[in-house]
Amino acid sequence: xxxxxxxxxxxxxxxxxxxxxxxxxxxxxxxxxxxxxxxxxxxxxxxxxxxxxxxxxxxxxxxxxxxxxxxxxxxxxxxxxxxxxxxxxxxxxxxxxxxxxxxxxxxxxxxxxxxxxxxxxxxxxxxxxxxxxxxxxxxxxxxxxxxxxxxxxxxxxxxxxxxxxxxxxxxxxxxxxxxxxxxxxxxxxxxxxxxxxxxxxxxxxxxxxxxxxxxxxxxxxxxxxxxxxxxxxxxxxxxxxxxxxxxxxxxxxxxxxxxxxxxxxxxxxxxxxxxxxxxxxxxxxxxxxxxxxxxxxxxxxxxxxxxxxxxxxxxxxxxxxxxxxxxxxxxxxxxxxxxxxxxxxxxxxxxxxxxxxxxxxxxxxxxxxxxxxxxxxxxxxxxxxxxxxxxxxxxxxxxxxxxxxx
Amino acid sequence: xxxxxxxxxxxxxxxxxxxxxxxxxxxxxxxxxxxxxxxxxxxxxxxxxxxxxxxxxxxxxxxxxxxxxxxxxxxxxxxxxxxxxxxxxxxxxxxxxxxxxxxxxxxxxxxxxxxxxxxxxxxxxxxxxxxxxxxxxxxxxxxxxxxxxxxxxxxxxxxxxxxxxxxxxxxxxxxxxxxxxxxxxxxxxxxxxxxxxxxxxxxxxxxxxxxxxxxxxxxxxxxxxxxxxx
Numbered sequence: 328x329x330x331x332x333x334x335x336x337x338x339x340x341x342x343x344x345x346x347x348x349x350x351x352x353x354x355x356x357x358x359x360x361x362x363x364x365x366x367x368x369x370x371x372x373x374x375x376x377x378x379x380x381x382x383x384x385x386x387x388x389x390x391x392x393x394x395x396x397x398x399x400x401x402x403x404x405x406x407x408x409x410x411x412x413x414x415x416x417x418x419x420x421x422x423x424x425x426x427x428x429x430x431x432x433x434x435x436x437x438x439x440x441x442x443x444x445x446x447x448x449x450x451x452x453x454x455x456x457x458x459x460x461x462x463x464x465x466x467x468x469x470x471x472x473x474x475x476x477x478x479x480x481x482x483x484x485x486x487x488x489x490x491x492x493x494x495x496x497x498x499x500x501x502x503x504x505x506x507x508x509x510x511x512x513x514x515x516x517x518x519x520x521x522x523x524x525x526x527x528x529x530x531x532x533x534x535x536x537x538x539x540x541x542x543x544x545x546x547x548x549x550x551x552x553x554x555x556x557x558x559x560x561x562x563x564x565x566x567x568x569x570x571x572x573x574x575x576x577x578x579x580x581x582x583x584x585x586x587x588x589x590x591x592x593x594x595x596x597x598x599x600x601x602x603x604x605x606x607x608x609x610x611x612x613x614x615x616x617x618x619x620x621x622x623x624x625x626x627x628x629x630x631x632x633x634x635x636x637x638x639x640x641x642x643x644x645x646x647x648x649x650x651x652x653x654x655x656x657x658x659x660x661x662x663x664x665x666x667x668x669x670x671x672x673x674x675x676x677x678x679x680x681x682x683x684x685x686x687x688x689x690x691x692x693x694x695x696x697x698x699x700x701x702x703x704x705x706x707x708x709x710x711x712x713x714x715x716x717x718x719x720x721x722x723x724x725x726x727x728x729x730x731x732x733x
Numbered sequence: 734x735x736x737x738x739x740x741x742x743x744x745x746x747x748x749x750x751x752x753x754x755x756x757x758x759x760x761x762x763x764x765x766x767x768x769x770x771x772x773x774x775x776x777x778x779x780x781x782x783x784x785x786x787x788x789x790x791x792x793x794x795x796x797x798x799x800x801x802x803x804x805x806x807x808x809x810x811x812x813x814x815x816x817x818x819x820x821x822x823x824x825x826x827x828x829x830x831x832x833x834x835x836x837x838x839x840x841x842x843x844x845x846x847x848x849x850x851x852x853x854x855x856x857x858x859x860x861x862x863x864x865x866x867x868x869x870x871x872x873x874x875x876x877x878x879x880x881x882x883x884x885x886x887x888x889x890x891x892x893x894x895x896x897x898x899x900x901x902x903x904x905x906x907x908x909x910x911x912x913x914x915x916x917x918x919x920x921x922x923x924x925x926x927x928x929x930x931x932x933x934x935x936x937x938x939x940x941x942x943x944x945x946x947x948x949x950x951x952x953x954x955x956x957x958x959x960x961x962x963x
Contacts, residue, residue, distance in 0.1 A: 328837070328844045335832035626828040629789055631817020631845050631893070633810065727790035730824065731780075 329636065333643035336616070337651075344648060347612045351652025352659065354601040355702060359660025360692070362594045362702075363667060367693035369590045372686055373576075373583050378454045379515045380524075381579050382421075382547035383556060384563055389572045391544060397426055397496055397536065404543035407567060408448075411548060414562045418551040419451025422543035424532045428495040430475075430525055432483035439479065439525045441493055442545075443532030452549040455513050455526060462487040462511040471531050472510035476521025480512045487512065493525070497536040505535040516687055598702055602709045605649075609713035613645050617717040624721050625729020634722050641718040646710030653706030657699055667692030736896055736929050737763040737786065742795035744781050744952075755781040757952035758795070763897070766927040768920065768962075770934050770943035778952040779933035780901055786931070787899045788816050800896055817845055821890030821898035821928075825905045827882040829874040835861060835885045836870035842893045860888040863925075864918055880911025887919060897929035904936045916942045 337344050377383055386407070391399040401407065404422045411420045424443035429436055446465040450456045455474065456464040465472050468488065475485065485491055487509055494504045507527055515521055533540060550559050556575060564573045577584040617624070627637060671689035678688035744756040756778045763769060771779050784790035786797055788804050797804045799819060807815055829838045836857050843853040861867045864884040866877075874882050883903060890898045900919070904912040920942055923930050932939050940946055944962055948955040 328841065331837075332830065332832060339832060623828070623830065626822075626824065627830075628813065629787070629816065629822055630842055630889070631813055633813045633845075636845070725790075727784045730784075730789070730828070733826075 329640055329643060333640055334647055336640075336644050337648055340616075343612060343615070347608055347648055348652040348655065350608055351605050351649055351706070352655035354605050355653050355656025355706065356660040356663070357656075358594075358598045358601050358702060359657055359694075359699065360663055360667075361597060362698050363660070363664035363692035363694045364672065364690060365590050365594060366695055366698075367667070368686060368690045369586050370693045371691060373587065375516060375687070376580060376583055377576050379458065380453070380517070380520055381576055382452045383550050383553070384548040384560055384573060384575055385579055386546040386548070386563065386567050387544065387572045387574075389570055392572065395425075395427060397498060397544075400424075400538070400542045400544050401546065401571065402539065402542050404546055405541035407571075408546060410566045411546065411563055414559060414566065416550050416552060416555045416559045417548060419448070419549040421445060421448040421452040421547045422529070423449075423545040423547065424529060424536065424538055424542075425544040426495045426532070426536065428493050428525075430479070430483065430491055430493050432485055432489065432491045434484050435482065437479060437482055437522070439493075439523055441495065441525045441527060441532065443527055443529040443538075445529050449526070452547045455515075458513040458515050459511045460514045462509065464511050465528065466510060468508045468510040471505060471507040472528065473507040474511040474513055474526040475509055476524055477512050477514040478518045478522035479525065480509065482522060485509050485512075493527070493535075495532075495536055498538055503535060505531070507531075594698070595701070598705060602705055606709050606713050609645060609649055609710065610716060612648065613641065613714055613717035614720065616644065617641065617721045621721075621724055621729050622732045625724055625726040625732075628724070628726040629730060637721060638718045641721055642711055642714040645714035645717070646707055649706050649710035649713065650703075653703060657702060661694060661699060664692045664694040668694065735762045736765045736767075736800060738796075738798040739786070740796045740798070742782070742785055742797065743793050744778075744785060744790065745793045754952050756785065756792070759949075759952070759954055761947065761954060761957070763929060763931060765896075765929055766923065767945055768923045768930045768943055769945040769947060770932045770940050771947050771949060772933075772935055772940060773949040773955070774935065777949045779949055781952075782949060783899050783901055783931070783933045787820050787822065788812050817842065817893060819896045821893060821895040823883070823886045823890050823898060823900035823903045825902040827874070827879070827886050827906075829882055829885055829889070831874050834871050834873055835866065835877065835881075835888075838874070838885055839888045839892050842889060846893060856892060857888075860891055861885070863922070864888045865914075878911070879907050880915060883907060883911070883915050884918060887915070887922065891922060891926065891928065895928070897931060900930060900932045900934075902934055902936070903932065904934065904939055909938070912936070912938050 386401065388399045388401050408420045408422050411417055421444060426441050428439055428441045430439045460477060464474060483491060489509045490506055492504050492506050494502060497503045548563060550556060560573060560575055567573050624637060668691055671691045673689055675688040739759055739761045742756055742759040746753045746755055759782065771782060773779050781790060785792045791805060804815065830841065833841060839857045839860055840853045843856060861870050864887055866881050866884050869877060869881060904915060907915060916938060919930055922928060942962065945959050947957050
């Protein structure tokens with residue numbers, strides 16, 4: 328009966344209740360949409376880094392990541408690659424020779440990370456092949472073709488078929504150089520990556536550096552379902568053995584993981600700020616409710632409604648008021664966010680700034696159901712907190728005095 | 734048998750400038766089944782007396798003993814429960830819960846008492862029929878006339894099966910037809926359930942029905958008379 332009374336009490340002053348319900352709904356809608364937007368943005372960034380730069384899992388010889396020593400390679404990379412390919416859920420595997428080097432054009436030079444890849448294998452792991460904006464992915468050049476980033480091409484003033492020289496240290500610690508021609512120019516949304524990464528064929532780099540055939544510094548693994556990452560990682564570790572370092576994307580690029588965690592934290596802070604602003608509106612409404620009903624509350628006390636029940640009635644009213652607005656906001660926010668999962672928000676007007684940081688100009692929202700549960704709980708908490716002072720005021724009423732009010 | 738024993742009941746209001754003795758050492762007893770009117774001019778202390786009797790207003794001194802319990806020695810929590818189970822209230826301005834129907838208003842107090850749903854529903858129906866508005870069980874107070882609302886208030890006061898009912902100016906807002914009808918009803922309820930009714934009033938029609946009239950002036954009992962009625 329208390330629930331029923333509280334619910335009906337809300338609608339005694341429809342306009343006032345609707346104003347507060349709409350305020351809460353608007354606030355929560357904004358919160359849900361902003362959460363989905365920023366989560367989508369962060370997830371897109373992470374997915375992009377996984378797809379174009381690092382893949383889900385990488386294997387190195389233990390210690391290579393610290394030293395980048397060319398001699399710290401995986402000797403049996405080719406066999407390992409085959410074994411990993413047989414693991415359920417693995418969508419693609421690619422082995423790479425990875426060397427810090429200098430790329431020089433006729434005009435200038437730049438430090439780059441050169442990756443010797445098997446172009447077909449690499450397609451199954453990263454999406455560089457889909458990011459070609461000029462030329463073709465290892466096509467059109469027979470000898471020593473290279474795929475370089477747009478930013479590097481601009482820096483070194485290179486065009487398709489332009490020749491440039493790569494200088495590296497070979498396996499015997501000798502400095503050696505090779506001439507490559509630009510077959511394709513790629514552009515990801517990360518200018519820093521585009522400026523620093525050059526892709527050449529595995530065989531060309533292997534010959535240039537006297538690298539043992541079948542060996543590699545890095546094995547990159549792509550998976551078909553990211554939910555299976557922990558299980559596949561375990562299986563890969565088992566196949567790779569103790570001497571190899573197997574790391575997932577979160578370990579390879581910890582800042583990406585921090586990005587998700589920081590984004591979640593910011594979102595909670597954002598929602599809490601919205602709710603704090605709404606809190607005062609709800610307190611104000613509940614104070615008006617209590618003051619208008621002083622006589623009625625006095626009567627309830629007189630006929631035997633105890634303080635706990637009166638307190639509960641006021642808290643319930645406040646929670647119902649907040650929750651009604653909250654649910655409306657969550658539903659509209661969820662529908663809008665769901666729509667945004669297939670219809671991206673166009674930020675192309677500010678694309679240059681975003682792309683500099685590696686973010687997409689088109690953001691697909693990402694609705695997190697667990698966040699909706701948290702928001703619902705926070706709205707309930709707001710309702711409870713908003714009711715405490717008004718309920719305290721109500722309980723301080725003396726029934727005899729309250730009943731004298733005309 | 735005395736239902737209520739009052740000894741030396743006093744209420745003093747103090748402000749920075751004056752001290753007002755609203756009720757000044759009243760000693761009086763009420764027996765089971767009485768139909769009593771407390772009368773007196775405005776400001777004579779009727780309502781204050783009734784509020785102290787009903788456990789709403791704490792006396793400055795004196796005792797209110799109801800069925801052997803010294804009411805003002807109870808804790809505030811015990812007092813609320815005591816009021817719920819022993820005292821029925823009928824107020825001048827009806828004071829029904831506007832968002833509840835007539836039936837729900839009557840049922841509400843039994844809900845507070847923790848009575849089972851079936852019992853609540855049956856008693857609500859019986860009481861509303863007894864007060865003559867069984868057909869308005871689903872009407873909200875705003876859809877009822879003043880007289881009908883006061884009948885609901887009487888049914889609500891009776892719902893908890895109290896020892897006695899305190900009615901503060903119950904007819905003040907009613908026209909004469911509704912007043913007569915309500916008084917007739919309360920008189921019937923008094924006879925039917927042997928419930929003690931104590932009114933604070935200055936309505937002659939109420940006094941004409943009362944079996945006992947206690948006149949208060951300046952916080953003291955001026956007279957205490959008994960009458961034979963039909």
